Amino acid sequence: MRNHSYTSTQIIAKEGWNQSVLAFMVFLLAYGLSFLPWLFFLIFVGTLYGYRNPERIVDEDDGHCLVCPMDGLVTDISKISLHDGSEALRIVIRKSFWDVGVLRAPLTMEITETKKRFGLFMASSSPLFSRLSERQTCTCKSAYASVKMVVSAGLWSQKITLFSKIGAFKAGERLGFLRDGEVALLLPLDTRVKVSLNDEVKAGMSILGYLAYKDKDVK
Structure with missing residues (x-):
């Protein structure tokens, strides 16, 4: 499937925005309820890491x-x-x-x-x-x-x-x-x-x- 609103230079790839927001909301809920907030914080950080979008520069300019x-x-x-x-x-x-x-x-x-x-x-x-x-x-x-x-x-x-x-x-x-x-x-x-x-x-x-x-x- 083709995606018209695609990831470019965002720090977190757009494909992971929904998952990252959901993970953050679950962390806030766990924090408010004092229910293993550290665990859900690690899940949130792991989600951000999994959808990271580093900048890469191609050093080679040969078309082949x-x-x-x-x-x-x-x-x-x-x-x-x-x-x-x-x-x-x-x-x-x-x-x-x-x-x-x-x-x-x-x-x-x-x-x-x-x-x-x-x-x-x-x-x-x-x-x-x-x-x-x-x-x-x-x-x-x-x-x-x-x-x-x-x-x-x-x-x-x-x-x-x-x-x-x-x-x-x-x-x-x-x-x-x-x-x-x-x-x-x-x-x-x-x-x-x-x-x-x-x-x-x-x-x-x-x-x-x-x-x-x-x-x-x-x-």
Whole structure:
């Protein structure tokens, strides 16, 4: 689902405002009743932390550069076969519950198509996760290649939020929010990968690799 009122530079992502207000109200009620106020204060602080929205600056200005779209751990780097018979390089990033949930564009691109698969909100460590989880697949077109970004919701996600925008997203720009789950990038096979399995990566900061340079890209 596309969201027209999306998170930009707010300290707390808009997707967490309702939860933060609710947690604060419960804390005030617990404080007034003297019923474990410290516990509900910790819940309130944890809610703010879970929806934090730090500013990230992309240091790399190369249009071929692939910036990490989500905080988390690199759990898979492999070659896969697609439904149309072609092959792609897949890089999977899985976030923990406490990682920043803001999704960012991996390169300067336009989202030309989005497909949603309704499914279950389940633990991303489950062997059935790839088959049964709630998922949105975005086809993204850049000046140098087309890539796909597959966003899968985990157990603690309420939904997958993707922002709408006229025109292209810049590399590292906020494009959505995912509370829990994983993101898979499907890339051309000649992509140069700069990360390894089990690397910890940060959205908008870590470099995953570079799209291949073609003769037509060099002026």
